[in-house]
Amino acid sequence: MILIKNSRVARLLSVHAIVLYPFIFFADKNPDQVLLNHELIHVDQIKRHGVLKFYYLYLKEYFLLRLKGKKHYEAYKGISFEEEAYRKQNGTRNV
């Protein structure tokens, strides 16, 4: 896995960070630990499911939520991979 900080890719996509395995692009020069944890949880999910299946399931959930009428941010937050990442990003377990 390769961390790229101060990334134009992330800024072009208007995100703080994005995992395009095996790269993690961060918009900031010094991403904070919580953001780093969040993205590493996605890397763990990719290792659990496989690269193609992870992105397929991620996008499928996103578009199904959009079809149900959710706005972009709501749909994004409703993706099960994001729910897990937000739940675990602070390092607390069993929350």
Ligand SMILES: [Zn+2]
């Ligand atoms: Zn995420």
